[in-house]
Amino acid sequence: MLLKSSLFLLFIGNIYFSKPLNMISIAVVLLLINLFCNKDFKKCLKKMKFLFFFYLGTCLFQLFYLQEGEVLWRIYNFYITKPGLISAAVNFMRISNLIMISWMVNSKGILKGRLRNYQVVVENVMELVPEVLTMFKRRMKLKWFFRYILTRIKSKI
Numbered sequence: 001m002l003l004k005s006s007l008f009l010l011f012i013g014n015i016y017f018s019k020p021l022n023m024i025s026i027a028v029v030l031l032l033i034n035l036f037c038n039k040d041f042k043k044c045l046k047k048m049k050f051l052f053f054f055y056l057g058t059c060l061f062q063l064f065y066l067q068e069g070e071v072l073w074r075i076y077n078f079y080i081t082k083p084g085l086i087s088a089a090v091n092f093m094r095i096s097n098l099i100m101i102s103w104m105v106n107s108k109g110i111l112k113g114r115l116r117n118y119q120v121v122v123e124n125v126m127e128l129v130p131e132v133l134t135m136f137k138r139r140m141k142l143k144w145f146f147r148y149i150l151t152r153i154k155s156k157i
Helices: 002-016 020-037 041-065 082-108 114-127 129-137 142-156
Strands: 071-075 078-081
Touching: 002 020, 002 082, 020 041, 020 082, 041 078, 041 082, 078 082
Parallel strands: none
Antiparallel strands: 071 078
């Protein structure tokens, strides 16, 4: 019960706070909780290897998106500003914190019933991300692509 309430408070703090120091402190607490309470932490980190570049790419896009404020660097016609850097860092920390919270919820089996089934489907889809990238390289037809993914998800459930 204490773990559920502390994860809920960390979730609310993760959504509410927007200062980098607050986000880093939440990340450190979640990292410690995952290290001590989550047996599958290393396995979860290995799964995130492919999605890490996707999240990093989104944050880089946000870095160049905000062009107002104090300019730190100029790359051609794009400016990296202090508010843009802070916003990108906070959003990256927010995503990583939500991922660590979901790992704890998953490892402790906090969700029950239908939500648990949805969680299993989402995990299976996340495991299939590297395969999806290779399938895009093969230029597979959309119909066969969806058919392949759905059969893989059905076989894992």
